[in-house]
Amino acid sequence: MSxxxxxxxxxxxxxxxxxxxxxxxxxxxxxxxxHVDRKVDRQAHDDFVAACADDPLIVFCNRxxxxxxxxxxxxxxxxxxxxxxxxxxxVHHVFLSSGACLPLRPVQDLIDYLADRPRVDFIxxxxxxxxSWTVGGLDGERFTLRFPFSWRKHxxxxxxxxxxxxxIGYRRRIPExxxxxxxSQWWCLTRQTLSxxxxxxxxxxxxxxxxxxxxxxxxYFQTLARLxxxxxxxxxxxxxxxxxxxxxxxxxxxxxxxxxxxxxxxxRKIWPDANRLYQTFLxxxxxxxxxxxxxxGRIDRxxxxxxxxxxxxxDGLYMQSRFPRHGSGNGLTAFPYSxxxxxxxxxxxxxxxxxxxxxxxxxxxxxxxxxxxxxxxETIINGSLSDCAVLRDYNPTAFLSNLIWNTRGERQCFxxxxxxxxxxxxxLARDKNAQVCVVTGAWAVPLFKSNRNFADIxxxxxxxxKIETEQLEVLDSVWTKARVHVWSMAEFVESPxxxxxxxxxxxxAAQPGHLIEAPRLVNLDGFGKFLQNLKNQGMHPHLxxxxxxxxxxxxxxxxxxxxxxxx
Amino acid sequence: xxLRRKRRLLRCARRRxxxxxxxxxxxxIRPDDILLMSVVRNEKIRLPYFLSYYRKLGINHxxxxxxxxxxxxLEFLKQQPDVSVWHTAASYRRATFGIDWSNHLLRKxxxxxxxxxxxxxxxxxxxxxxxxxxRALTDWLDGTEVxxxxxxxxxxxxxxxxQDAPYLEGQNPFEIAAWFDSGNxxxxxxxxxxxxxxxGGPRARVFFRDRPEKAPAxxxxxxxxxxxxxxxxxxxxxxxxxxxxRVYEEWGGEKASGALLHAKLIDTxxxxxxxxxxxxxxxxxxxxxxxxxxxxxxxxxxxxxxxxKYINWRQLEILGLMSKGNWA
Numbered sequence: 001m002s003x004x005x006x007x008x009x010x011x012x013x014x015x016x017x018x019x020x021x022x023x024x025x026x027x028x029x030x031x032x033x034x035h036v037d038r039k040v041d042r043q044a045h046d047d048f049v050a051a052c053a054d055d056p057l058i059v060f061c062n063r064x065x066x067x068x069x070x071x072x073x074x075x076x077x078x079x080x081x082x083x084x085x086x087x088x089x090x091v092h093h094v095f096l097s098s099g100a101c102l103p104l105r106p107v108q109d110l111i112d113y114l115a116d117r118p119r120v121d122f123i124x125x126x127x128x129x130x131x132s133w134t135v136g137g138l139d140g141e142r143f144t145l146r147f148p149f150s151w152r153k154h155x156x157x158x159x160x161x162x163x164x165x166x167x168i169g170y171r172r173r174i175p176e177x178x179x180x181x182x183x184s185q186w187w188c189l190t191r192q193t194l195s196x197x198x199x200x201x202x203x204x205x206x207x208x209x210x211x212x213x214x215x216x217x218x219x220y221f222q223t224l225a226r227l228x229x230x231x232x233x234x235x236x237x238x239x240x241x242x243x244x245x246x247x248x249x250x251x252x253x254x255x256x257x258x259x260x261x262x263x264x265x266x267x268r269k270i271w272p273d274a275n276r277l278y279q280t281f282l283x284x285x286x287x288x289x290x291x292x293x294x295x296x297g298r299i300d301r302x303x304x305x306x307x308x309x310x311x312x313x314x315d316g317l318y319m320q321s322r323f324p325r326h327g328s329g330n331g332l333t334a335f336p337y338s339x340x341x342x343x344x345x346x347x348x349x350x351x352x353x354x355x356x357x358x359x360x361x362x363x364x365x366x367x368x369x370x371x372x373x374x375x376x377x378e379t380i381i382n383g384s385l386s387d388c389a390v391l392r393d394y395n396p397t398a399f400l401s402n403l404i405w406n407t408r409g410e411r412q413c414f415x416x417x418x419x420x421x422x423x424x425x426x427x428l429a430r431d432k433n434a435q436v437c438v439v440t441g442a443w444a445v446p447l448f449k450s451n452r453n454f455a456d457i458x459x460x461x462x463x464x465x466k467i468e469t470e471q472l473e474v475l476d477s478v479w480t481k482a483r484v485h486v487w488s489m490a491e492f493v494e495s496p497x498x499x500x501x502x503x504x505x506x507x508x509a510a511q512p513g514h515l516i517e518a519p520r521l522v523n524l525d526g527f528g529k530f531l532q533n534l535k536n537q538g539m540h541p542h543l544x545x546x547x548x549x550x551x552x553x554x555x556x557x558x559x560x561x562x563x564x565x566x567x
Numbered sequence: 568x569x570l571r572r573k574r575r576l577l578r579c580a581r582r583r584x585x586x587x588x589x590x591x592x593x594x595x596i597r598p599d600d601i602l603l604m605s606v607v608r609n610e611k612i613r614l615p616y617f618l619s620y621y622r623k624l625g626i627n628h629x630x631x632x633x634x635x636x637x638x639x640x641l642e643f644l645k646q647q648p649d650v651s652v653w654h655t656a657a658s659y660r661r662a663t664f665g666i667d668w669s670n671h672l673l674r675k676x677x678x679x680x681x682x683x684x685x686x687x688x689x690x691x692x693x694x695x696x697x698x699x700x701x702r703a704l705t706d707w708l709d710g711t712e713v714x715x716x717x718x719x720x721x722x723x724x725x726x727x728x729x730q731d732a733p734y735l736e737g738q739n740p741f742e743i744a745a746w747f748d749s750g751n752x753x754x755x756x757x758x759x760x761x762x763x764x765x766x767g768g769p770r771a772r773v774f775f776r777d778r779p780e781k782a783p784a785x786x787x788x789x790x791x792x793x794x795x796x797x798x799x800x801x802x803x804x805x806x807x808x809x810x811x812x813r814v815y816e817e818w819g820g821e822k823a824s825g826a827l828l829h830a831k832l833i834d835t836x837x838x839x840x841x842x843x844x845x846x847x848x849x850x851x852x853x854x855x856x857x858x859x860x861x862x863x864x865x866x867x868x869x870x871x872x873x874x875x876k877y878i879n880w881r882q883l884e885i886l887g888l889m890s891k892g893n894w895a
Contacts, residue, residue: 243893247711254698271703302895310893313821317887318754320719320786321824323763325817383750384873386772394779395753398767405887406750 003029006091008080011099012037014272015048018099026057028107031088035076038065073217095188100269121229124183125222142214143180181222186238196228239264241303263292332431333404337412342442347519360411367420382406396424418467425474434482441489441544448530490545572807575798582667585657600627602682606665608634610687615737625701677793681705693825694891716790717814718825724832724869740830746874760805762812769869823892
């Protein structure tokens with residue numbers, strides 16, 4: 001008995017697995033032609049041939065040396081295909097596979113599937129303009145340049161030679177009638193199409209051309225099939241996924257469920273030691289489930305997620321295998337957060353109010369000189385992050401990015417000010433997740449309320465003003481990506497409710513249209529006079545804006561007793 | 568850097584005279600075996616579990632240097648079928664804390680092999696380690712032309728004072744020390760060797776909160792496809808040539824990485840500290856051990872309400888303490 005389906009198998013390693021799979025095919029009556037890479041040493045090859053000798057449906061063809069991206073693989077395929085067509089006249093469809101391929105469904109399923117589509121060639125074949133998966137940036141050029149050097153072994157020579165050809169404007173002529181197509185190396189063609197390709201009188205011309213094309217195994221049959229096939233179904237029956245560097249993903253025992261549910265006929269590449277996969281899929285699978293179409297969607301998702309993990313990674317994560325350079329990486333932190341400067345000084349109970357209004361976790365001054373003032377007076381917080389100031393100041397950016405990473409999913413807010421450790425400023429400014437709201441000069445309010453000697457107050461005011469001025473320069477730099485809002489204190493107290501409302505809207509807090517009582521502004525009676533006193537002592541407090549020293553201003557503020565914020 | 572590497576190679580060549588083979592089974596090593604290299608001193612109580620853990624993982628042959636143990640370590644190792652062991656009574660410090668010895672043995676026996684260099688209290692965890700043997704990882708690394716694999720040293724600790732739960736020979740130490748810190752690590756790049764320098768965790772939080780710059784380094788590169796030109800330069804924190812230290816991605820993505828679960832903070836620490844101080848053979852004049860001694864008397868508790876209890880590698884992956892990279 002000989003089946004209408006013939007299998008070509010290209011083998012270069014894990015020969016014992018290849019034998020297992022070949023026997024699985026022949027058990028269903030499918031003849032198998034095996035090509036063993038010439039790089040496999042003679043002894044191993046002979047043992048392999050001897051091991052398969054008892055099975056008349058397994059045939060070995062002449063060997064070629066196969067390098068990745070080279071012509072050898074095409075030559076091997078041609079030799080094996082010719083032998084297949086000559087030796088097994090009943091074969092109707094020829095299926096190209098590798099030694100690392102594994103049939104997932106009963107072979108009879110595949111035979112029936114192909115019998116229902118007797119004229120169809122299954123070969124992924126797209127023009128160069130339509131593919132996005134090429135590696136190395138060469139798509140059209142792989143057909144118009146020459147590639148005498150190996151990409152894997154002599155990368156530099158390869159690159160230089162490509163550059164040289166580009167520079168001198170070298171272009172090869174594509175043989176007449178050919179439109180370059182590319183696609184997965186693993187196909188399944190009808191006898192008609194395959195023999196037309198192999199017996200074409202122009203084959204020497206085509207072969208000579210493709211010898212110098214880069215990765216011809218992805219384009220030779222894909223291009224020529226377009227000339228002869230009455231009906232091309234441009235997809236591969238072999239499930240084969242590639243990573244971002246163009247290397248095939250490998251399947252292990254723990255992919256069992258995924259593979260079972262994919263309904264694909266054949267998968268590659270299987271890890272040779274994946275015993276459970278080989279055991280399960282090569283055992284007699286009686287009882288055909290259903291005539292399902294292959295559905296690799298779930299597997300696609302798993303692998304595209306892996307590719308994203310490798311190329312983009314998780315924003316705001318710093319770890320032993322992800323440490324973005326300055327300026328690369330998308331977010332410096334994992335989640336949006338807000339920094340408030342001067343608000344706690346201007347409003348009574350600002351922190352509680354903010355927590356109620358937004359549902360965010362509101363910390364005190366995280367960068368206070370003595371300790372990190374975590375919300376609720378905690379000494380340690382998510383991720384076992386300590387409030388110890390020495391640890392924090394040892395690496396402030398790690399402290400903040402850790403805090404945001406550990407609490408990702410919950411918005412964090414914290415207070416900041418010129419009395420705090422300032423080492424975090426550049427990080428805050430560069431982080432697009434940061435919302436930084438500053439009321440400049442508000443640090444003067446606690447001084448104004450304090451019971452200290454005026455000389456001390458003056459010295460402290462001068463110090464804080466200097467620090468805040470420097471900080472504002474950072475926030476105003478061209479590298480700033482944070483959303484920064486800066487008001488002078490005078491500007492802010494003119495219409496504090498509107499400002500707060502804007503901030504809260506920008507935070508995207510929940511419950512739109514919900515009314516919340518506004519926080520109470522501290523009493524600023526006499527603040528103008530206080531500033532005037534500072535001026536009289538020779539200091540120039542400019543960050544607060546203009547406060548008239550007759551205190552007219554504070555009178556204006558009194559009217560609202562029950563202000564509300566509309567969210 | 569090349570000079571530095573050559574100097575290291577010279578050093579290890581000189582230090583080889585320190586080592587006397589006690590049991591040399593290196594002829595058993597087959598070309599594609601995965602090896603493990605470790606320097607031990609008085610670790611008998613830990614070794615049975617250590618060996619069984621790594622045998623299960625897929626280590627084919629163990630290379631040990633016994634630094635003059637007197638607790639039966641050497642006798643125990645001599646009974647093992649897959650262990651080669653060398654003895655030395657020479658100074659640990661003068662052998663650059665043991666790495667000259669390791670470098671010498673690696674150069675001699677590990678050329679062309681994947682080799683895991685760990686201390687007896689370090690347990691290697693990698694993505695899919697519960698379903699795929701170590702060889703699956705090394706095959707994949709070979710396939711993607713990666714020569715070294717990075718980890719974080721994750722300090723594990725018990726719930727109470729570390730003296731309270733005694734460790735028994737053969738026991739899984741993480742039955743006792745099941746907890747770890749998930750998000751307080753600090754990283755900078757070392758400009759000399761290009762490796763990352765990671766500090767933090769419970770030891771920084773409890774022992775070094777006043778001097779974090781002295782806190783121990785937690786970055787380790789334990790798994791390397793060895794070549795005789797390679798050398799470790801400072802424990803397994805860094806190697807030369809420098810390219811081997813690039814186990815991290817700098818352009819935003821994540822490379823695959825693992826963790827070394829560190830079973831140091833269990834009740835054997837007390838003895839260890841006393842002994843190591845007597846020897847005075849450790850890094851920075853044993854400052855680390857002096858700090859431990861001072862604080863151990865207060866019966867420190869590392870556990871806090873945000874400590875995470877270890878479940879499996881997937882948990883570490885989600886927490887961001889290791890990554891699958893593009894291995895799926």
